[in-house]
Amino acid sequence: MDIRLFLKNAEGENHAKKQKKYNDHPYDIANFLDKDNISLEERHILLKKIYIPPLNFQYPQTLCANRKLKFQNSYFTRWLWLAHSIRNSGAYCKICVLFGPRYAGINLVKLNTLVKTPFNKYKDAGEIFDNHQKTNYHKSCELMISSKESIQKGDMIPISAIIDKNRIKIAKENRGKIKLTIEAILYCGLQGLALRGHRDSGSLNFNNNDNEGNFRGLLKFKALGDPVLMESLISTNKNATYLSPRNQNEIIDICNNIILEKLIVEINSAPCFSILADETTDIAGIEQMSLCARYVDTHKNIIKEMFLQFIPVSSMTGSALADIIFVNLKKLKLNINMIRGQGYDGARAMIQFNGLQAFIKKKCPAIYFHCAAHSLNLAISDSCSLPLISNCLGKISSIYEMFRYPKRQNILNRIISETPGPTRRKNCKKLVQQDGVFDIKQ
Ligand SMILES: [Zn+2]
Structure with a gap:
């Protein structure tokens, strides 16, 4: 064999071996096209590892306008984002491949040359590369990478941290x-x-x-x-x-729940308790039942009467009112078996044999008490039929009316304050009885 031919063949074999080695390079940019399962962190690492062929690499030639052109090593120094895939025989933008979107523009056009497909028509390479690096999606990728680098250097705070800080x-x-x-x-x-x-x-x-x-x-x-x-x-x-009123109402409701929770604990810790209820119509025309509890505060050893809730009622029969009371006491987590007393006004729906008190008694041994204030009111109303009582109450009312005027009240206050304690009551009596002690018409 001709020695020259032998050397040429040997050189060709070596070149083929080298090219094969280059083709199989694990960090060839073509290996990372459409790799969605790579994390962002891994992409940043890959960016530094993307393979750049050596200076003596023989780039493949392509025919462009009757001219054979090929990739130039100088492209790498002018467009730093360029990568050349030996496997796909063409140039790519490595940052758009690794960080770019699949679609771009107003109509979301699929990205191809330099991103998804290799660029190998080198006739107007410079112009095409310049235009590529002016695109918004390329600039976004550059910004993302530079931000990451700045964060790593400590020159910039991550966006998540900024958002978090603001939050x-x-x-x-x-x-x-x-x-x-x-x-x-x-x-x-x-x-x-x-x-x-x-x-x-x-x-x-x-x-x-x-x-x-x-x-x-x-x-x-x-x-x-x-x-x-x-x-x-x-x-x-x-x-x-x-x-807003809505916020105000929400806060009031929360306060109500907190207060109620504390009250319920206190009431349930007492050996027993009584319930007090009355109804009235509110400004909106809704019948409201006010429900209170009377119990012994076992920590302070004092009797307490506490308002629990307003409950809107629609039916005023004894059984309906009893049901409402039991349902609400249950809702408040009060033990209804511990009710030992009940107090209402003298309304028929409350006190009759088929009134509220009778229905409550069916479920728990709660003794009914007529409200003391209501009883006093009734007693006074009835006793007013006696002239002596009627005149007495009339006199009290007249005295009260007389001292409602500020000038008279001032004189009364002055005389009371100037009078020594033990004789104060006597002098007051004298003041009222004797005309002429002061001018009552002042
Ligand atoms: Zn790009």
């Missing part, structure tokens, strides 16, 4: 606002003040002096010395101000 800040602000709302509601509740007026919707306005009800008035008063709080209560572009 914590907003949560803290909102908690401050709702705490203020709760405090205002508790204050109004303790003082027995109605929360709402009739001009109390929307955000708070610190520039007017309108009466917006006790709740909003209290908030305004508290926020006057706190500019941050004032700003947060005024601002209408923030989601939570916790001023």
Whole structure:
């Protein structure tokens, strides 16, 4: 064999072996097309490992406009994102392959050249590469990678951490606002003040002096010395101000549940308890039953009478009222077997043989007591038929009426305060009996 031919064949075999080795490279960019199961973290690692052929690599030639052209090593230094796949014989954008979307543009066109398919028509390579790196999806990938690198270097805070930080800040602000709302509601509740007026919707306005009800008035008063709080209560572009009637009602309901829970524990720890009930019609025309419990506070050894709930009622028969009471006591988790007493006014539905008290007695040994205040009222009404009692009560009423006028009341107060203790009652009596001690017409 001709030695030259032998050498040429040997060189060709070596080249083929080398090319085969390159073809099988595990980090050839073509190995990572459409690999959806690679995590983001792994993609960042892969980006640094994507294979770049050596400088002496013989790139395959392609025919473009009657010219044989091939990939140039200089492309790598000008377009840093380029990769060349030996397996697919063409160029790819490695960052778009690893981080890019499958579709882009307004019409969501599928990405192909440089992303899904190899680029190997090198005639206008420079222009095509420049255009590619101007696309939004390519820029997004670059931004993602640079952000990751900045975060790793400590130059940038991750977006998740920023969002989390903001979320914590907003949560803290909102908690401050709702705490203020709760405090205002508790204050109004303790003082027995109605929360709402009739001009109390929307955000708070610190520039007017309108009466917006006790709740909003209290908030305004508290926020006057706190500019941050004032700003947060005024601002209408923030989601939570916790001023709405719905929020107020929710907080009142929660307070009700907390108070009830404590009361129920206290009542259930007593050996027994009595129930007190009365009905009245509310402003909306709904019949409401007020249910109270009377029991011994075993810790303080005192008798307590506590209001439990208002219960709307539709039927006023004894059995219906008894059912409502039992259902609600059960709902409150009160042990109905421990009821030993019941107190109502003298209404027929309550006291008759088929009234409420009789139905309660069927289930528990609860002795019925007529309400003492109602009894006193009835006794006075009946006894007014006697002239002596009627005149006495008339006299008391006249005396009370006479001292309602401020001038007379002031004189009365002055004389009472100037009179020494033991003789005070005597002097008061003298004052009332003797005309001329003071000018009663003043
Ligand atoms: Zn790209």
